[in-house]
Amino acid sequence: MSISHQQRMQKKKAVIDEKIEAATVARGVLVVHTGNGKGKSTAAFGVLARALGHGQRAAVVQFVKGRSDTGEEAFFRQQTGVTWHTGGEGFTWETQDKARDAAAAQAAWAVACQHLADPAIDLVILDEFTYAFKYQWLDLDAVCAALRARPPMQHVIITGRGAPPALRELADTVSDIGMEKHAFQAGIQAMPGLEW
Secondary structure (H helix, E strand, O other): OOOOHHHHHHHHHHHHHHHHHHOOOOOOOEEEEEOOOOOHHHHHHHHHHHHHHOOOOEEEEEOOOOOOOOHHHHHHOOOOOEEEEEOOOOOHHHHOOHHHHHHHHHHHHHHHHHHHOOOOOOEEEEEOOOHHHHOOOOOHHHHHHHHHOOOOOOEEEEEOOOOOHHHHHHOOEEEEOOOOOOHHHHOOOOOOOOOO
């Protein structure tokens, strides 16, 4: 005798309800969006929209990205409750200046630390932050200590390829976003509204 759809959904509901009841801890969450696929920053900005919809305060610190003509920045700068800092100098293959890139990352990290110490900030997004470890611009142990010391209800989202194991271990949620194919590989230009 086959199980009906309703019976399967009743069993599923019981399992999910049990997990919801067991989740009793309320605290800030550290999320890492990493991997070679498109959408890491985009996912973080979706959470930013969600947080603002709940009346929360947020701060965005961009590490590699140097342009300030992106659609997300134009939109979110118009919203109350958001602080936005573009701290990068551009992609490393464009700058070709390791010392300048390191100085920019360290300056952006100083801004991020102010937000990470502020209990009035509900969400901090550290966009393209993982490159600070790949290129050794920042000390990973010191960053992890600052993330652990943040206000207890503050959420943090870190984006970027190649998140190091220590950061993945510290995180509460890690999404490794893969890529099956990308329009750029077919010679299609980066398009406003989709890529930036």
